[in-house]
Amino acid sequence: MNSPNVAPVVGMVGAGQLARMTQQAAIALGIELRVLANSPDESAARVITQTVLGDYRDLDDLRAFAAGCDAVTFDHEHVPGEHIRALTEAGVVVHPGADALIYAQDKAVMRGRLTDIGVPCPAWAPVDSLSDVEGFAKENGWPVVLKAVRGGYDGRGVWVVGSPDAAAEVLKNGVELLAEAFVPFERELAVLVARSPHGQGVSYPVVETVQEDSICVEVIAPAPDLDAEDAAQAQKIALTIANELGVTGLLAVEMFQTKTGLMVNELAMRPHNSGHWTIEGARTSQFEQHLRAVLNLPLGSPTMTAPVVVMANLLGGPDPDIFRRYEHVLAHDPGIKLHFYGKEVRPGRKIGHVTALGTDLAEVRARAQHAVTCLRGPV
Amino acid sequence: MNSPNVAPVVGMVGAGQLARMTQQAAIALGIELRVLANSPDESAARVITQTVLGDYRDLDDLRAFAAGCDAVTFDHEHVPGEHIRALTEAGVVVHPGADALIYAQDKAVMRGRLTDIGVPCPAWAPVDSLSDVEGFAKENGWPVVLKAVRGGYDGRGVWVVGSPDAAAEVLKNGVELLAEAFVPFERELAVLVARSPHGQGVSYPVVETVQEDSICVEVIAPAPDLDAEDAAQAQKIALTIANELGVTGLLAVEMFQTKTGLMVNELAMRPHNSGHWTIEGARTSQFEQHLRAVLNLPLGSPTMTAPVVVMANLLGGPDPDIFRRYEHVLAHDPGIKLHFYGKEVRPGRKIGHVTALGTDLAEVRARAQHAVTCLRGPV
The missing domain is CATH 3.30.1490.20 (ATP-grasp fold, A domain)
Structure with a gap:
């Protein structure tokens, strides 16, 4: 940060869109972000000068990548636990650690532990x-x-x-x-929390997530008409999990809201699709928050910047020429925020997202939907 | 944008902090940003994979750099007009063009033209x-x-x-x-406008700029207690200049507010220090706006995201170890936004900025001041 060569260095294993969006936060913070990519064409590799090509399943590649990093973290959960342990034993700072990440890697271990600590599960x-x-x-x-x-x-x-x-x-x-x-849920919610190595915890507002064909298509912040007690309980569950499991960095907890209460569905320990709305919609984006957490810096404010924020995922359609439709979307709605991941368009693939902010839920949802429908093109 | 190799390509001549912050916007828009840098250590070169090393005063370097760019633009005003004309004649799309940029390059030409079109000047x-x-x-x-x-x-x-x-x-x-x-001004104001090649114009709110030793140290948005008529006149002056001079991209107009009215001080045709507050403080940052304008895309909303936004420049002090003080600043104010330019710290050099957002002017100013004072360290 002082002389540029002593800027903190964070290594992120994986070079998908999560690492790509983390780079936007790293640029502001003056943090040098490195990624371990499979190919120079990957989403994050296109925008990160410090891209290292290698295999996240190969311990030697991981060791070489980690050298010189102040902290190593992940854009996916697929790095073998034994490799993470080997890095840690060699003195590398890794967040989340292997003992936490296992709960995002192995659903049986996760279910067993959540049941033990009294977290409601199916x-x-x-x-x-x-x-x-x-x-x-x-x-x-x-x-x-x-x-x-x-x-x-x-x-x-x-x-x-x-x-x-x-x-x-x-x-x-x-x-x-x-x-x-099978849980006959009323809707799905998600809670994103951050926890730093010295134990500071922060929770973003509870959001509603809308799935189609098991893929998240829309996230609404805050979850509409969620009563304060349920919201507090959802955040408490997420913070409890983060503490009990020793998570460092971000933890996304996907939940079912049912007639009889909340149940935890899935965990992720990284920036998460349910938190993309925070880029414009929260004072601290999830990407900045993750960087702060893994560097053991004080966490940022999760306060919303607008009363209603809706994020809609952009899935590819059969016509890949998105840019031709870009102009219409921007002209139609000068306040819409577009995010493209620099990925080749394939039908059904997540290639970007849009975020709309405002005060009226129906209007904000309609704006986000209009943008992704137009950008996707004829189906 | 569709298949990644047909993403729009914008070439920016110069690789300072303006290009660096433009990269954050380019990542979101899926635009490939290239920079022409003097050295791989420059602020933007550190975070842009498509960095070309070369001399902006050399036409051959400029030609090679421009090849394959959908639009070429600038992070400074130092490219000779005859080179820009040569590029344009060779079919390169350059914004702003040489005929506009001359007014930001030559103060005598600028004063002559502004006087001709009736814009108040000293x-x-x-x-x-x-x-x-x-x-x-x-x-x-x-x-x-x-x-x-x-x-x-x-x-x-x-x-x-x-x-x-x-x-x-x-x-x-x-x-x-x-x-x-010498103008006995009451204070300095700045208006940032964008104009696209097909003539769409947008004005950000008028801001107050505070200078010390001729360097901008603070920007307050909107300019406090500016009456609506003066604000409208300031915006009208800036939009008039953009139109009359054929500016494409951003135009920053620095003005004096005097007892007898507004006077134009300086012009800049690029993202400008007086617009850094827009990263968090406006729905569309000046960097995104500039990219949209030079690609002739519809312009984005300049609406503010908070009632009061204060940007304070971080100037280097004698002790370069800023990162050591980083933790205190983040802990003190979880809502403060830090921006580091990845530059070596030298006393008096602009090495970053901070932005505070809120509702109470005195409180927001104090937060921004606290952050830069702490980060600068002992003087």
């Missing part, structure tokens, strides 16, 4: 045979939600099965599975 | 001898403001002289000079 059990699934269904009813214990995201690795036959099909994949009771 | 005259200066002083009184016609910035190239002897000293420099009447 009924669950590990299953490795059809009779296990049938036994679980006997107790909890069909449909049953089968989840890959490791490696799933954006709906991949999650199957809602309504019968033994459907369950048998999933079992054929040969991946380790967990069964969960 | 009394002025070209001077090239002591008798010229004495003649000017006879009519307008001492002190006289002598300005280098070309090449000055941040107070360099401006001398306030109270006597013939002092004027003689300045004349010894041998640079082409302009004399201006």
Whole structure:
């Protein structure tokens, strides 16, 4: 920060859009952000001069990448725990650590721990045979939600099965599975919190997330008509998890709101799609917050900058020429904020997002929807 | 934007902090920003993968840099007009063009044109001898403001002289000079406007700028207690200048507020220090606005995001270890926004800025002042 070569250096393993947006925050803070990328074409690699090419599954690549970093963190959860432990033993500062990250990597370990600490979860059990699934269904009813214990995201690795036959099909994949009771939720909520190594915690307002085909398409901040007690409980659950699990950096907690209360669905320990609205919508963006947390700097204010903020994901459509439609969207709404990830357009792929801010929920949602509908183009 | 290799490409000549902050906006918009830098250590070169090293005074370097750019623009005003004309003749899209930029490059040409179009300016005259200066002083009184016609910035190239002897000293420099009447202003204001090639214009709110030793140290948005008529007139002057001079991109107009009305002091045709507050303080930052304007995209909303926004420049002090003081500043004020330019710390050098947002002017100013005072360290 003083002479430029002593600026703090943060290494982020992975070079997707999360690392890309982290770079915007790093530029302001004067932090040197390095990424470990698979290819120079990746979203973040396009905008980060300190891009290192390598394999996050290879300990030597990780060691070389970590050299000179004040802190190492992640834009995904796929780095093997034993590698993180090896880095830590070699003196590298890694946030979150392996003992925390395991709960975002292994859903069985996560469910076991959350149950132990009294966090409400759907009924669950590990299953490795059809009779296990049938036994679980006997107790909890069909449909049953089968989840890959490791490696799933954006709906991949999650199957809602309504019968033994459907369950048998999933079992054929040969991946380790967990069964969960199907929760008839009213809506989905998410809480994003940050926790720094010395234990400071901050919670963003509770948001509502809207999924289509298991992919998040819209995030509304704050969650509309959420009563203050539920909001406080949701934030308490998220902060409790962060503390109990020793999370450092960001923790996103996805929840179901049901007639009988809140239940935790999933955890992520990194900047999260449910927090993209914070770039314009909160005094401290989740990306800045994550950098501050992993460097053990004081955390920033999570206060909202407008009464209503809506983020809508931009999924690719069949026509890749988004820029042709860009002009219309900007002309239509001078206040809309566009975010493109520099990714090749493929149908259904998350290639960007838009954020609208204002005071009237219906109007703000309509603006965000208009923008992504136009940008996606004919379907 | 669609397949990443057809993202719009903007080339910015110069790699200072203005280009660096433009990169933050380019990342969001999915625009590929290239810079022409003197050295890989420059502020923007550190955070832009598409950095080209070269000399902005060399036409061949400029031609090579411009190849493949959808638009070329500038982070400073020092590119010779004949080079810009040569680029334009070769089919390069350059904003602002040479015919506009001359008014930001040559103060005599600027004063002549503004006088012609009826924009209020201080009394002025070209001077090239002591008798010229004495003649000017006879009519307008001492002190006289002598300005280098070309090449000055941040107070360099401006001398306030109270006597013939002092004027003689300045004349010894041998640079082409302009004399201006010393204006007993009440305060300094600035108006930032954007104009796109097809003529769309947008004005940000009028701000007050506070100078110390001819360097801007603080910007207050909106200018406190400015009556609506003066604000409207200031914006009208700036938009008129942008239109009359054919400016494309941003135009910053620095003005004096005097007992008898507004007078134009200086022009800049690029993102400007008086607009750094817009990063958090306006719906569209000046950096995003400039990119939109030079690509002939619809301009964004200049609406403020908070009632009061104060930007304070961070000047280097004798102790370069800013990062050590960073923690205190962030802990003291979780809502303060820090911006570091990745430059080596030297006493008096602009190395960053801070922005505070809120509702109470005195409180917001105090927060910004506290942050820069702490970060600068012992003086």
